[in-house]
Amino acid sequence: MKNSSRGGDLKRLALSVMAASAVTILPTHVSAQESLNLYNWGDYINPEVLTRFTAETGIEVTLDTYGSNEEMLAKLQAGAKGYDIIFPSVHMQDVMAHLGMLEKTDINQYTGFSHVDPAFLTATTDPKGEYCLPYAWGSVGIVYNKKLAGKVTSWKDFFALTEKGQKVTMLDDMRETLGVGLIMNGNSVNSTDPDELKAAAAFLEPYKQGIAAFTYDSIPMVQSGDIAAAHWYVGAMMYVTQAPDTLDYVIPAEGATKYQENMCVLKTAPNKENAIRFLEFFTQPEIAALNTAQQMNGTANKDAIELLPDALKNNPNVNPAADTMSRLQMFTDLGKGLRLYDRVWTRFKTSQ
Template sequence: MKQLFSLKSRHKVKITVALTSIAITSLGFVHTASATETLNIYNWGEYINPEVLTRFTEETGIQVKLDTYSSNEEMLAKLQAGATGYDIVFPSVHMQDIMAKLDLLEKTDINQYSGFENIDRSFLTAESDPNGEYCLPYAWGTVGILYNKNLTPDLSSWEDFFELPGEGKNIAMLDDMREVISVGLIANGKSVNTTDRDDLESAQEYIIQQKDNISAFTYDSIPMVQSGDIAAAQWYVGAMLYVFDNPDELAYVIPEEGATMYQENMCVLKRAPNKTNAKKFMEFFTQPEIAALNTRQQTNGTMNTEAIELLPDSLRNNPSINPPEDVKAKLQLFKELGEGIRLYDRVWTRIRTS
């Protein structure tokens, strides 16, 4: 993720994004290929720079159609319900592992392409794809706190965040099971991938204790932070897009106790109708200038080491976007939990119904 929607509004916007479909066509390009030269992308809402798609069409003549989803679960449910026609999807790492177990992903051997040399191998984090034979690392970021500096000028931790209601200020959290539960786990010094019942019960009680003070569980919190209706919200690093637009009023912080890290990868579906075109798009995206073009608009992290050098200093050396090593050490990436996810489902139900 998820800027769940990096614009996350992850993108978002990690804002709830309605399912949309847009056709991307090149301007002034004389297209002589057959009508079958298409590519169908299914991605998080607003989680790709439209200019990237336009550039791809200009260079290849391949017309791109983009559909969007707002969660890993929505994407998988649609595919399992029989949706066809999609070529490329962008699952989070733990969802990539789930999809691999379901035999939904095509082996692309993208790691054999020369441009793969630009990819930081430390982001080959999928347990089902440790060498990058299937999917291309796409983007990464953190889930921290966006806040209004007029209401809370100095916020640095989850503890600070949960103290705001006691000061008469509203807060919001994501409507996301694992992200919310993870805050309780992190606050107690536990792994966000634990399946220990005691750990999860403690996290459950931690969040329930805060629940009466949480104004909403929502993806639509950015406008409320901007307006001052709420002082702070759990949100994706894609919120930096709004921070850059209004740095005097908005700020984003990675809490000092730690936070989750999201990573999405670009994968080709096994039943993709345009596999050759999908592979061309993956190769296209390994170009540093293309990855940098996407990152500049998304304001999150890129795994393309050469692209980082092309970014402006405001992105390349921004501690919220590219945090220092001591902060990175406190970031946790979700893993596929197998049957253990049922424990999280139960905890989430108790949180929402308490």
């Protein structure tokens, strides 16, 4: 929710749900002895998880939200204070680790860590789980309006819509969007080869006229029929289940990216003990399952999967088969190679 779910519409949804659940949401944070301040993706945590944590511990939880890894990092580097826990994607966790921003929690020594699938210890800076708790994962594929788009199974189908005069949107995310071009050319989404990146942009170029926007706020447009399809996160399944006759989500046949978010404690956290208590609380399979059942993304807690409703546990988009998983690629920290993406992305977006 990368939900996975991201974007402004999801931020608004998260805020309204959180308010209804009596969880305090404040634009700024004041440190208190029994408080915990989270900074998370737009709607990437079930409000009931937070109310249960407060009921069990007496620790009051506040939540602020962000729409991208870059937004989160920029705010922290600009001097934002008071946050205890953040939820970076794995490649951003590695970036923040190199910047010395993360606290060593030794969460891997906690008994509940045994519920975590070792396959999700994917951060190169934290291969044992000494710093962060693997949290959630999902794919980034296509959500579409069936009444406009018909059946969509691939990126080929997605781009063909633009050739038929239909409108689509893609994420305002250079790595995700250029990643589609890389995938379609048979290249790694972590390529730093200048020619491969230029070719990725060149693949996308002919379809730009049909791309209505590069945005995170695509769901309302797909729901209303203003666009036929959107490049978006598996968290779209929340909306698909509400309108199955109109909406659907697919992991494209050619492959896609996948994201994994981890739960990390900041070195500057004012409430480190409370933050570690929250990580320990979240290792419980029933709590991880509670979050996943509402968020409709994947979980890193292997014992939580059996607690999910069958409709979710057996959903091929949420828990894909092995052959689908083999076609999903996850971003890594590119270091200085990211500058090349910046240049190619800027040139692509500003070209006529």
